[in-house]
Amino acid sequence: MPVETAGALEKRVFEMNPFEFSTARRIIFGSGKREALPELVASRGKRVTLITGATSLKRSGALTKLVDALSARGLAVRVLSGVPGEPTIDGVGAVVAQARKFAPDVIVSVGGGSVLDLGKAVAGLVPNPGTVLDYLEGIGAGKKLEQEPLPHVALPTTAGTGSEVTKNAVLGARMYGVKRSLRDPRLIPTVALVDPELTLTLPPKQTAHSGLDAFTQLVEAYISRRANPLTDGLCLEGVRRVGKSLRIAFRDGSNLAAREDMSLAALLSGMALANAGLGAAHGVAAALGGRYNVPHGLACAVLLPHVLELNRSVAEGRMAELAGTMLGRVYVNRSEGAKRLIAEVKGLLEDLEIPPKLPGVRVERDELPGLVKASWGNSMRGNPVEPSDEQIAALIEAVVEVV
Ligand SMILES: [Fe+2]
Known part of the structure:
Protein backbone atom coordinates (compact mmCIF):
# COMPACT_ATOMS: atom_id res chain seq x y z
CA MET A 1 0.00 0.00 0.00
CA PRO A 2 1.44 3.41 -0.89
CA VAL A 3 2.37 5.53 2.12
CA GLU A 4 0.21 8.61 2.57
CA THR A 5 2.23 11.83 2.79
CA ALA A 6 1.64 14.17 5.74
CA GLY A 7 0.14 16.75 3.38
CA ALA A 8 -2.29 14.25 1.84
CA LEU A 9 -3.29 12.99 5.29
CA GLU A 10 -3.99 16.51 6.49
CA LYS A 11 -5.97 17.27 3.34
CA ARG A 12 -8.15 14.22 3.95
CA VAL A 13 -8.75 15.03 7.63
CA PHE A 14 -9.65 18.64 6.88
CA GLU A 15 -11.52 18.29 3.57
CA MET A 16 -14.60 20.44 3.52
CA ASN A 17 -17.60 18.74 5.07
CA PRO A 18 -21.19 19.96 5.15
CA PHE A 19 -21.65 22.18 8.19
CA GLU A 20 -24.11 24.22 10.15
CA PHE A 21 -23.46 27.26 12.25
CA SER A 22 -25.43 28.58 15.20
CA THR A 23 -24.73 31.48 17.49
CA ALA A 24 -26.55 34.04 19.64
CA ARG A 25 -29.46 35.72 17.87
CA ARG A 26 -27.82 39.05 18.57
CA ILE A 27 -24.26 39.98 19.54
CA ILE A 28 -23.57 43.47 20.87
CA PHE A 29 -19.91 44.25 21.45
CA GLY A 30 -18.15 47.36 22.68
CA SER A 31 -16.88 49.31 25.65
CA GLY A 32 -19.78 50.93 27.51
CA LYS A 33 -22.37 48.79 25.69
CA ARG A 34 -23.75 47.42 28.99
CA GLU A 35 -25.89 50.56 28.97
CA ALA A 36 -28.06 48.83 26.38
CA LEU A 37 -29.16 46.23 28.97
CA PRO A 38 -32.38 47.86 30.30
CA GLU A 39 -33.79 48.34 26.79
CA LEU A 40 -32.82 44.83 25.73
CA VAL A 41 -34.62 43.37 28.74
CA ALA A 42 -37.66 45.66 28.60
CA SER A 43 -38.37 44.65 25.01
CA ARG A 44 -38.69 41.04 26.20
CA GLY A 45 -40.69 41.28 29.44
CA LYS A 46 -41.25 42.94 32.80
CA ARG A 47 -39.77 40.54 35.34
CA VAL A 48 -36.08 39.76 35.30
CA THR A 49 -33.97 37.31 37.25
CA LEU A 50 -30.37 38.48 37.33
CA ILE A 51 -27.87 35.71 37.95
CA THR A 52 -24.48 36.69 39.28
CA GLY A 53 -21.69 35.28 41.36
CA ALA A 54 -18.90 37.73 40.88
CA THR A 55 -18.00 39.35 44.15
CA SER A 56 -15.53 41.71 42.45
CA LEU A 57 -18.45 43.02 40.41
CA LYS A 58 -20.34 43.75 43.61
CA ARG A 59 -17.31 45.42 45.18
CA SER A 60 -16.71 47.66 42.19
CA GLY A 61 -20.32 48.88 42.31
CA ALA A 62 -20.91 47.78 38.71
CA LEU A 63 -23.56 45.27 39.73
CA THR A 64 -25.55 47.81 41.75
CA LYS A 65 -25.48 50.17 38.77
CA LEU A 66 -26.84 47.48 36.46
CA VAL A 67 -29.62 46.57 38.90
CA ASP A 68 -30.49 50.25 39.45
CA ALA A 69 -30.65 50.82 35.69
CA LEU A 70 -33.04 47.87 35.28
CA SER A 71 -35.25 49.08 38.16
CA ALA A 72 -35.24 52.64 36.78
CA ARG A 73 -36.65 51.22 33.53
CA GLY A 74 -39.63 49.92 35.54
CA LEU A 75 -38.56 46.28 35.63
CA ALA A 76 -39.06 43.96 38.60
CA VAL A 77 -35.60 42.59 39.39
CA ARG A 78 -34.64 39.59 41.52
CA VAL A 79 -30.90 39.04 41.99
CA LEU A 80 -29.80 35.42 42.55
CA SER A 81 -26.22 34.51 43.35
CA GLY A 82 -24.67 31.20 42.51
CA VAL A 83 -21.88 29.71 44.58
CA PRO A 84 -18.28 30.36 43.51
CA GLY A 85 -16.87 28.00 40.90
CA GLU A 86 -18.72 25.80 38.49
CA PRO A 87 -22.39 25.29 39.22
CA THR A 88 -23.12 21.88 40.70
CA ILE A 89 -26.26 19.86 40.10
CA ASP A 90 -27.62 20.72 43.56
CA GLY A 91 -26.57 24.36 43.23
CA VAL A 92 -28.43 24.71 39.94
CA GLY A 93 -31.49 22.99 41.42
CA ALA A 94 -31.62 25.52 44.27
CA VAL A 95 -31.30 28.54 41.96
CA VAL A 96 -33.89 27.14 39.53
CA ALA A 97 -36.35 26.61 42.40
CA GLN A 98 -35.96 30.24 43.51
CA ALA A 99 -36.25 31.51 39.95
CA ARG A 100 -39.41 29.44 39.32
CA LYS A 101 -41.04 31.09 42.37
CA PHE A 102 -40.31 34.55 41.00
CA ALA A 103 -41.57 33.58 37.50
CA PRO A 104 -39.31 35.81 35.41
CA ASP A 105 -39.87 36.72 31.75
CA VAL A 106 -36.17 37.23 31.10
CA ILE A 107 -32.89 35.92 32.52
CA VAL A 108 -29.81 38.15 32.71
CA SER A 109 -26.48 36.63 33.66
CA VAL A 110 -23.49 38.77 34.62
CA GLY A 111 -20.21 37.05 35.47
CA GLY A 112 -17.58 34.55 34.39
CA GLY A 113 -18.25 31.43 32.35
CA SER A 114 -19.71 29.52 35.30
CA VAL A 115 -22.26 32.24 36.01
CA LEU A 116 -23.27 32.44 32.35
CA ASP A 117 -23.60 28.66 32.29
CA LEU A 118 -25.81 28.86 35.37
CA GLY A 119 -27.88 31.49 33.51
CA LYS A 120 -28.31 29.07 30.60
CA ALA A 121 -29.40 26.26 32.93
CA VAL A 122 -31.92 28.54 34.65
CA ALA A 123 -33.25 29.91 31.33
CA GLY A 124 -33.71 26.34 30.11
CA LEU A 125 -35.15 24.78 33.25
CA VAL A 126 -37.57 27.45 34.54
CA PRO A 127 -40.14 26.81 31.78
CA ASN A 128 -39.58 23.03 31.77
CA PRO A 129 -40.78 20.69 34.53
CA GLY A 130 -38.54 18.38 36.51
CA THR A 131 -35.01 18.48 37.88
CA VAL A 132 -31.60 19.24 36.37
CA LEU A 133 -30.74 15.56 36.34
CA ASP A 134 -33.72 14.81 34.07
CA TYR A 135 -32.07 16.80 31.30
CA LEU A 136 -28.39 16.05 31.91
CA GLU A 137 -26.39 14.03 29.39
CA GLY A 138 -24.40 11.01 30.52
CA ILE A 139 -25.38 10.67 34.17
CA GLY A 140 -28.99 11.86 33.94
CA ALA A 141 -32.02 10.96 31.87
CA GLY A 142 -30.90 13.21 29.00
CA LYS A 143 -34.45 14.40 28.25
CA LYS A 144 -34.99 17.09 25.59
CA LEU A 145 -36.27 20.51 26.65
CA GLU A 146 -39.91 20.60 25.54
CA GLN A 147 -40.50 24.30 26.07
CA GLU A 148 -38.32 27.04 24.60
CA PRO A 149 -35.83 28.45 27.15
CA LEU A 150 -36.55 31.95 28.49
CA PRO A 151 -34.88 34.88 26.71
CA HIS A 152 -31.40 35.24 28.18
CA VAL A 153 -29.05 38.21 27.99
CA ALA A 154 -25.47 37.21 28.90
CA LEU A 155 -22.81 39.72 29.99
CA PRO A 156 -19.35 38.16 30.44
CA THR A 157 -17.01 39.72 33.02
CA THR A 158 -14.02 37.57 32.05
CA ALA A 159 -12.47 37.14 28.62
CA GLY A 160 -12.15 33.41 28.35
CA THR A 161 -14.85 30.81 28.01
CA GLY A 162 -16.95 32.41 25.28
CA SER A 163 -19.89 30.98 27.21
CA GLU A 164 -22.03 33.93 26.02
CA VAL A 165 -22.33 32.18 22.64
CA THR A 166 -22.09 28.47 23.44
CA LYS A 167 -24.93 25.98 23.72
CA ASN A 168 -23.92 24.06 26.81
CA ALA A 169 -23.96 24.68 30.54
CA VAL A 170 -21.08 22.82 32.19
CA LEU A 171 -22.11 21.44 35.56
CA GLY A 172 -19.85 19.92 38.17
CA ALA A 173 -20.91 16.48 39.35
CA ARG A 174 -18.06 15.76 41.72
CA MET A 175 -19.86 12.81 43.32
CA TYR A 176 -19.58 11.17 39.89
CA GLY A 177 -16.01 12.53 39.41
CA VAL A 178 -17.01 14.16 36.14
CA LYS A 179 -18.35 17.31 34.59
CA ARG A 180 -21.43 17.04 32.46
CA SER A 181 -23.31 19.46 30.28
CA LEU A 182 -26.84 20.51 29.71
CA ARG A 183 -26.61 20.87 25.95
CA ASP A 184 -29.12 22.26 23.49
CA PRO A 185 -28.69 24.79 20.66
CA ARG A 186 -31.58 26.74 22.21
CA LEU A 187 -29.48 27.31 25.35
CA ILE A 188 -27.28 29.75 23.41
CA PRO A 189 -28.10 33.09 25.07
CA THR A 190 -30.52 35.21 23.05
CA VAL A 191 -28.26 38.24 23.33
CA ALA A 192 -24.51 38.23 23.99
CA LEU A 193 -23.80 41.67 25.42
CA VAL A 194 -20.01 41.92 25.55
CA ASP A 195 -18.66 45.02 27.27
CA PRO A 196 -14.86 44.77 27.66
CA GLU A 197 -14.94 47.42 30.41
CA LEU A 198 -16.43 44.76 32.69
CA THR A 199 -13.11 42.87 32.49
CA LEU A 200 -10.89 45.80 33.55
CA THR A 201 -10.81 44.69 37.21
FE1 LIG B 1 -12.43 26.01 27.62
Whole structure:
Protein backbone atom coordinates (compact mmCIF):
# COMPACT_ATOMS: atom_id res chain seq x y z
CA MET A 1 0.00 0.00 0.00
CA PRO A 2 1.44 3.41 -0.89
CA VAL A 3 2.37 5.53 2.12
CA GLU A 4 0.21 8.61 2.57
CA THR A 5 2.23 11.83 2.79
CA ALA A 6 1.64 14.17 5.74
CA GLY A 7 0.14 16.75 3.38
CA ALA A 8 -2.29 14.25 1.84
CA LEU A 9 -3.29 12.99 5.29
CA GLU A 10 -3.99 16.51 6.49
CA LYS A 11 -5.97 17.27 3.34
CA ARG A 12 -8.15 14.22 3.95
CA VAL A 13 -8.75 15.03 7.63
CA PHE A 14 -9.65 18.64 6.88
CA GLU A 15 -11.52 18.29 3.57
CA MET A 16 -14.60 20.44 3.52
CA ASN A 17 -17.60 18.74 5.07
CA PRO A 18 -21.19 19.96 5.15
CA PHE A 19 -21.65 22.18 8.19
CA GLU A 20 -24.11 24.22 10.15
CA PHE A 21 -23.46 27.26 12.25
CA SER A 22 -25.43 28.58 15.20
CA THR A 23 -24.73 31.48 17.49
CA ALA A 24 -26.55 34.04 19.64
CA ARG A 25 -29.46 35.72 17.87
CA ARG A 26 -27.82 39.05 18.57
CA ILE A 27 -24.26 39.98 19.54
CA ILE A 28 -23.57 43.47 20.87
CA PHE A 29 -19.91 44.25 21.45
CA GLY A 30 -18.15 47.36 22.68
CA SER A 31 -16.88 49.31 25.65
CA GLY A 32 -19.78 50.93 27.51
CA LYS A 33 -22.37 48.79 25.69
CA ARG A 34 -23.75 47.42 28.99
CA GLU A 35 -25.89 50.56 28.97
CA ALA A 36 -28.06 48.83 26.38
CA LEU A 37 -29.16 46.23 28.97
CA PRO A 38 -32.38 47.86 30.30
CA GLU A 39 -33.79 48.34 26.79
CA LEU A 40 -32.82 44.83 25.73
CA VAL A 41 -34.62 43.37 28.74
CA ALA A 42 -37.66 45.66 28.60
CA SER A 43 -38.37 44.65 25.01
CA ARG A 44 -38.69 41.04 26.20
CA GLY A 45 -40.69 41.28 29.44
CA LYS A 46 -41.25 42.94 32.80
CA ARG A 47 -39.77 40.54 35.34
CA VAL A 48 -36.08 39.76 35.30
CA THR A 49 -33.97 37.31 37.25
CA LEU A 50 -30.37 38.48 37.33
CA ILE A 51 -27.87 35.71 37.95
CA THR A 52 -24.48 36.69 39.28
CA GLY A 53 -21.69 35.28 41.36
CA ALA A 54 -18.90 37.73 40.88
CA THR A 55 -18.00 39.35 44.15
CA SER A 56 -15.53 41.71 42.45
CA LEU A 57 -18.45 43.02 40.41
CA LYS A 58 -20.34 43.75 43.61
CA ARG A 59 -17.31 45.42 45.18
CA SER A 60 -16.71 47.66 42.19
CA GLY A 61 -20.32 48.88 42.31
CA ALA A 62 -20.91 47.78 38.71
CA LEU A 63 -23.56 45.27 39.73
CA THR A 64 -25.55 47.81 41.75
CA LYS A 65 -25.48 50.17 38.77
CA LEU A 66 -26.84 47.48 36.46
CA VAL A 67 -29.62 46.57 38.90
CA ASP A 68 -30.49 50.25 39.45
CA ALA A 69 -30.65 50.82 35.69
CA LEU A 70 -33.04 47.87 35.28
CA SER A 71 -35.25 49.08 38.16
CA ALA A 72 -35.24 52.64 36.78
CA ARG A 73 -36.65 51.22 33.53
CA GLY A 74 -39.63 49.92 35.54
CA LEU A 75 -38.56 46.28 35.63
CA ALA A 76 -39.06 43.96 38.60
CA VAL A 77 -35.60 42.59 39.39
CA ARG A 78 -34.64 39.59 41.52
CA VAL A 79 -30.90 39.04 41.99
CA LEU A 80 -29.80 35.42 42.55
CA SER A 81 -26.22 34.51 43.35
CA GLY A 82 -24.67 31.20 42.51
CA VAL A 83 -21.88 29.71 44.58
CA PRO A 84 -18.28 30.36 43.51
CA GLY A 85 -16.87 28.00 40.90
CA GLU A 86 -18.72 25.80 38.49
CA PRO A 87 -22.39 25.29 39.22
CA THR A 88 -23.12 21.88 40.70
CA ILE A 89 -26.26 19.86 40.10
CA ASP A 90 -27.62 20.72 43.56
CA GLY A 91 -26.57 24.36 43.23
CA VAL A 92 -28.43 24.71 39.94
CA GLY A 93 -31.49 22.99 41.42
CA ALA A 94 -31.62 25.52 44.27
CA VAL A 95 -31.30 28.54 41.96
CA VAL A 96 -33.89 27.14 39.53
CA ALA A 97 -36.35 26.61 42.40
CA GLN A 98 -35.96 30.24 43.51
CA ALA A 99 -36.25 31.51 39.95
CA ARG A 100 -39.41 29.44 39.32
CA LYS A 101 -41.04 31.09 42.37
CA PHE A 102 -40.31 34.55 41.00
CA ALA A 103 -41.57 33.58 37.50
CA PRO A 104 -39.31 35.81 35.41
CA ASP A 105 -39.87 36.72 31.75
CA VAL A 106 -36.17 37.23 31.10
CA ILE A 107 -32.89 35.92 32.52
CA VAL A 108 -29.81 38.15 32.71
CA SER A 109 -26.48 36.63 33.66
CA VAL A 110 -23.49 38.77 34.62
CA GLY A 111 -20.21 37.05 35.47
CA GLY A 112 -17.58 34.55 34.39
CA GLY A 113 -18.25 31.43 32.35
CA SER A 114 -19.71 29.52 35.30
CA VAL A 115 -22.26 32.24 36.01
CA LEU A 116 -23.27 32.44 32.35
CA ASP A 117 -23.60 28.66 32.29
CA LEU A 118 -25.81 28.86 35.37
CA GLY A 119 -27.88 31.49 33.51
CA LYS A 120 -28.31 29.07 30.60
CA ALA A 121 -29.40 26.26 32.93
CA VAL A 122 -31.92 28.54 34.65
CA ALA A 123 -33.25 29.91 31.33
CA GLY A 124 -33.71 26.34 30.11
CA LEU A 125 -35.15 24.78 33.25
CA VAL A 126 -37.57 27.45 34.54
CA PRO A 127 -40.14 26.81 31.78
CA ASN A 128 -39.58 23.03 31.77
CA PRO A 129 -40.78 20.69 34.53
CA GLY A 130 -38.54 18.38 36.51
CA THR A 131 -35.01 18.48 37.88
CA VAL A 132 -31.60 19.24 36.37
CA LEU A 133 -30.74 15.56 36.34
CA ASP A 134 -33.72 14.81 34.07
CA TYR A 135 -32.07 16.80 31.30
CA LEU A 136 -28.39 16.05 31.91
CA GLU A 137 -26.39 14.03 29.39
CA GLY A 138 -24.40 11.01 30.52
CA ILE A 139 -25.38 10.67 34.17
CA GLY A 140 -28.99 11.86 33.94
CA ALA A 141 -32.02 10.96 31.87
CA GLY A 142 -30.90 13.21 29.00
CA LYS A 143 -34.45 14.40 28.25
CA LYS A 144 -34.99 17.09 25.59
CA LEU A 145 -36.27 20.51 26.65
CA GLU A 146 -39.91 20.60 25.54
CA GLN A 147 -40.50 24.30 26.07
CA GLU A 148 -38.32 27.04 24.60
CA PRO A 149 -35.83 28.45 27.15
CA LEU A 150 -36.55 31.95 28.49
CA PRO A 151 -34.88 34.88 26.71
CA HIS A 152 -31.40 35.24 28.18
CA VAL A 153 -29.05 38.21 27.99
CA ALA A 154 -25.47 37.21 28.90
CA LEU A 155 -22.81 39.72 29.99
CA PRO A 156 -19.35 38.16 30.44
CA THR A 157 -17.01 39.72 33.02
CA THR A 158 -14.02 37.57 32.05
CA ALA A 159 -12.47 37.14 28.62
CA GLY A 160 -12.15 33.41 28.35
CA THR A 161 -14.85 30.81 28.01
CA GLY A 162 -16.95 32.41 25.28
CA SER A 163 -19.89 30.98 27.21
CA GLU A 164 -22.03 33.93 26.02
CA VAL A 165 -22.33 32.18 22.64
CA THR A 166 -22.09 28.47 23.44
CA LYS A 167 -24.93 25.98 23.72
CA ASN A 168 -23.92 24.06 26.81
CA ALA A 169 -23.96 24.68 30.54
CA VAL A 170 -21.08 22.82 32.19
CA LEU A 171 -22.11 21.44 35.56
CA GLY A 172 -19.85 19.92 38.17
CA ALA A 173 -20.91 16.48 39.35
CA ARG A 174 -18.06 15.76 41.72
CA MET A 175 -19.86 12.81 43.32
CA TYR A 176 -19.58 11.17 39.89
CA GLY A 177 -16.01 12.53 39.41
CA VAL A 178 -17.01 14.16 36.14
CA LYS A 179 -18.35 17.31 34.59
CA ARG A 180 -21.43 17.04 32.46
CA SER A 181 -23.31 19.46 30.28
CA LEU A 182 -26.84 20.51 29.71
CA ARG A 183 -26.61 20.87 25.95
CA ASP A 184 -29.12 22.26 23.49
CA PRO A 185 -28.69 24.79 20.66
CA ARG A 186 -31.58 26.74 22.21
CA LEU A 187 -29.48 27.31 25.35
CA ILE A 188 -27.28 29.75 23.41
CA PRO A 189 -28.10 33.09 25.07
CA THR A 190 -30.52 35.21 23.05
CA VAL A 191 -28.26 38.24 23.33
CA ALA A 192 -24.51 38.23 23.99
CA LEU A 193 -23.80 41.67 25.42
CA VAL A 194 -20.01 41.92 25.55
CA ASP A 195 -18.66 45.02 27.27
CA PRO A 196 -14.86 44.77 27.66
CA GLU A 197 -14.94 47.42 30.41
CA LEU A 198 -16.43 44.76 32.69
CA THR A 199 -13.11 42.87 32.49
CA LEU A 200 -10.89 45.80 33.55
CA THR A 201 -10.81 44.69 37.21
CA LEU A 202 -9.90 41.07 36.47
CA PRO A 203 -6.64 40.24 38.38
CA PRO A 204 -3.56 39.11 36.37
CA LYS A 205 -3.86 35.44 37.29
CA GLN A 206 -7.48 35.17 36.15
CA THR A 207 -6.62 37.24 33.08
CA ALA A 208 -3.96 34.65 32.20
CA HIS A 209 -6.15 31.62 32.94
CA SER A 210 -9.22 32.88 31.11
CA GLY A 211 -7.19 34.27 28.20
CA LEU A 212 -5.41 30.95 27.77
CA ASP A 213 -8.75 29.14 27.86
CA ALA A 214 -9.89 31.31 24.94
CA PHE A 215 -6.58 30.73 23.17
CA THR A 216 -6.78 26.94 23.62
CA GLN A 217 -10.36 27.01 22.33
CA LEU A 218 -9.30 28.94 19.23
CA VAL A 219 -6.36 26.61 18.52
CA GLU A 220 -8.34 23.42 19.16
CA ALA A 221 -11.31 24.58 17.07
CA TYR A 222 -8.93 25.49 14.22
CA ILE A 223 -7.29 22.07 14.15
CA SER A 224 -10.55 20.25 14.94
CA ARG A 225 -11.79 17.57 12.56
CA ARG A 226 -15.09 19.44 12.60
CA ALA A 227 -13.60 22.82 11.63
CA ASN A 228 -15.51 24.62 8.88
CA PRO A 229 -14.79 27.70 6.75
CA LEU A 230 -16.74 30.01 9.07
CA THR A 231 -15.03 28.85 12.25
CA ASP A 232 -11.63 28.99 10.48
CA GLY A 233 -12.00 32.72 9.92
CA LEU A 234 -13.11 33.30 13.52
CA CYS A 235 -10.19 31.29 14.93
CA LEU A 236 -7.49 33.05 12.91
CA GLU A 237 -8.79 36.48 13.88
CA GLY A 238 -9.04 35.42 17.53
CA VAL A 239 -5.53 33.98 17.58
CA ARG A 240 -4.18 37.17 16.02
CA ARG A 241 -5.77 39.23 18.81
CA VAL A 242 -4.45 36.91 21.54
CA GLY A 243 -0.94 37.13 20.06
CA LYS A 244 -1.18 40.89 20.07
CA SER A 245 -2.82 41.54 23.43
CA LEU A 246 -2.83 38.76 26.04
CA ARG A 247 0.61 39.62 27.42
CA ILE A 248 -0.36 43.29 27.62
CA ALA A 249 -3.66 42.57 29.40
CA PHE A 250 -1.76 40.38 31.88
CA ARG A 251 0.86 43.04 32.65
CA ASP A 252 -1.47 46.04 32.57
CA GLY A 253 -5.08 45.14 33.29
CA SER A 254 -6.19 48.74 32.77
CA ASN A 255 -5.19 48.72 29.09
CA LEU A 256 -8.63 48.92 27.49
CA ALA A 257 -7.45 48.20 23.94
CA ALA A 258 -5.85 44.94 25.11
CA ARG A 259 -8.97 44.06 27.12
CA GLU A 260 -11.09 44.70 24.01
CA ASP A 261 -8.91 42.36 21.96
CA MET A 262 -9.21 39.65 24.59
CA SER A 263 -13.00 40.04 24.98
CA LEU A 264 -13.29 39.71 21.21
CA ALA A 265 -10.94 36.71 21.12
CA ALA A 266 -13.05 35.00 23.81
CA LEU A 267 -16.28 35.72 21.94
CA LEU A 268 -14.79 34.35 18.70
CA SER A 269 -13.52 31.27 20.54
CA GLY A 270 -17.02 30.56 21.85
CA MET A 271 -18.56 30.94 18.38
CA ALA A 272 -15.89 28.62 16.98
CA LEU A 273 -16.08 25.90 19.62
CA ALA A 274 -19.88 25.80 19.55
CA ASN A 275 -19.68 24.88 15.87
CA ALA A 276 -16.33 23.14 15.36
CA GLY A 277 -15.81 21.37 18.68
CA LEU A 278 -12.54 21.16 20.58
CA GLY A 279 -9.78 18.62 21.15
CA ALA A 280 -7.67 16.64 23.56
CA ALA A 281 -6.65 19.58 25.78
CA HIS A 282 -10.29 20.17 26.62
CA GLY A 283 -11.01 16.44 26.83
CA VAL A 284 -8.29 15.85 29.42
CA ALA A 285 -8.94 19.19 31.20
CA ALA A 286 -12.56 18.14 31.73
CA ALA A 287 -11.44 14.84 33.28
CA LEU A 288 -8.92 16.55 35.58
CA GLY A 289 -11.39 19.32 36.48
CA GLY A 290 -14.07 16.75 37.30
CA ARG A 291 -11.78 15.07 39.85
CA TYR A 292 -9.48 17.82 41.14
CA ASN A 293 -10.01 21.44 41.96
CA VAL A 294 -8.04 22.98 39.08
CA PRO A 295 -8.98 26.14 37.20
CA HIS A 296 -10.21 25.14 33.74
CA GLY A 297 -8.10 27.66 31.83
CA LEU A 298 -4.94 26.63 33.68
CA ALA A 299 -5.56 22.96 32.91
CA CYS A 300 -6.09 23.73 29.21
CA ALA A 301 -2.97 25.90 29.12
CA VAL A 302 -0.55 23.36 30.60
CA LEU A 303 -1.91 20.65 28.30
CA LEU A 304 -1.80 22.66 25.09
CA PRO A 305 1.90 22.26 24.10
CA HIS A 306 1.67 18.49 24.66
CA VAL A 307 -1.56 18.23 22.69
CA LEU A 308 -0.03 20.17 19.80
CA GLU A 309 2.96 17.82 19.82
CA LEU A 310 0.54 14.87 19.67
CA ASN A 311 -1.32 16.38 16.72
CA ARG A 312 1.66 17.58 14.72
CA SER A 313 1.71 14.54 12.45
CA VAL A 314 -1.78 15.28 11.14
CA ALA A 315 -2.25 19.02 11.54
CA GLU A 316 1.12 20.62 10.85
CA GLY A 317 -0.16 22.71 7.93
CA ARG A 318 -2.90 24.19 10.07
CA MET A 319 -0.51 24.66 12.97
CA ALA A 320 1.88 26.52 10.66
CA GLU A 321 -1.00 28.82 9.67
CA LEU A 322 -1.69 29.55 13.34
CA ALA A 323 1.99 30.32 13.97
CA GLY A 324 2.05 32.62 10.94
CA THR A 325 -1.08 34.43 12.17
CA MET A 326 0.34 34.93 15.67
CA LEU A 327 3.69 36.13 14.42
CA GLY A 328 2.57 38.05 11.34
CA ARG A 329 4.48 35.98 8.78
CA VAL A 330 4.03 33.06 6.42
CA TYR A 331 5.58 29.63 7.00
CA VAL A 332 6.09 27.95 3.64
CA ASN A 333 7.72 25.01 5.43
CA ARG A 334 4.81 23.41 7.29
CA SER A 335 6.95 21.39 9.63
CA GLU A 336 8.97 24.44 10.64
CA GLY A 337 5.77 26.46 11.15
CA ALA A 338 4.20 23.79 13.37
CA LYS A 339 7.34 23.63 15.54
CA ARG A 340 7.31 27.43 15.69
CA LEU A 341 3.72 27.35 17.03
CA ILE A 342 4.66 24.99 19.84
CA ALA A 343 7.65 27.18 20.75
CA GLU A 344 5.45 30.27 20.65
CA VAL A 345 2.84 28.66 22.93
CA LYS A 346 5.55 27.66 25.42
CA GLY A 347 6.92 31.22 25.36
CA LEU A 348 3.45 32.64 25.97
CA LEU A 349 2.87 30.32 28.94
CA GLU A 350 6.19 31.31 30.44
CA ASP A 351 5.48 35.02 30.06
CA LEU A 352 2.12 34.51 31.78
CA GLU A 353 3.83 32.68 34.66
CA ILE A 354 2.08 29.37 33.97
CA PRO A 355 3.96 26.45 35.56
CA PRO A 356 4.69 23.39 33.38
CA LYS A 357 2.58 21.14 35.64
CA LEU A 358 -0.63 21.67 37.58
CA PRO A 359 0.53 22.72 41.03
CA GLY A 360 -0.54 20.49 43.91
CA VAL A 361 -2.27 17.82 41.82
CA ARG A 362 -1.05 14.35 42.78
CA VAL A 363 -2.59 11.40 41.00
CA GLU A 364 -2.28 7.82 42.23
CA ARG A 365 -1.09 5.58 39.39
CA ASP A 366 -4.13 3.32 39.68
CA GLU A 367 -6.38 6.34 39.12
CA LEU A 368 -4.93 6.91 35.65
CA PRO A 369 -7.21 4.50 33.75
CA GLY A 370 -10.29 6.22 35.22
CA LEU A 371 -8.98 9.63 34.17
CA VAL A 372 -8.20 8.34 30.68
CA LYS A 373 -11.76 7.04 30.38
CA ALA A 374 -13.21 10.32 31.67
CA SER A 375 -11.19 12.21 29.02
CA TRP A 376 -13.33 10.67 26.29
CA GLY A 377 -16.05 13.29 26.60
CA ASN A 378 -17.61 15.39 23.89
CA SER A 379 -14.48 17.50 23.37
CA MET A 380 -12.22 14.64 22.32
CA ARG A 381 -14.17 13.97 19.13
CA GLY A 382 -12.73 17.02 17.38
CA ASN A 383 -9.12 16.10 18.02
CA PRO A 384 -7.35 15.55 14.67
CA VAL A 385 -5.41 12.50 15.91
CA GLU A 386 -7.54 9.83 17.52
CA PRO A 387 -5.39 9.21 20.58
CA SER A 388 -4.77 5.81 22.12
CA ASP A 389 -5.36 5.28 25.84
CA GLU A 390 -1.57 5.27 26.27
CA GLN A 391 -1.29 8.64 24.54
CA ILE A 392 -3.99 10.12 26.78
CA ALA A 393 -2.28 8.71 29.86
CA ALA A 394 0.97 10.30 28.66
CA LEU A 395 -0.78 13.67 28.35
CA ILE A 396 -2.02 13.37 31.93
CA GLU A 397 1.40 12.29 33.22
CA ALA A 398 2.96 15.28 31.48
CA VAL A 399 0.94 17.78 33.53
CA VAL A 400 0.38 16.20 36.97
CA GLU A 401 2.53 14.45 39.51
CA VAL A 402 1.80 10.71 39.36
CA VAL A 403 2.64 8.89 42.61
FE1 LIG B 1 -12.43 26.01 27.62
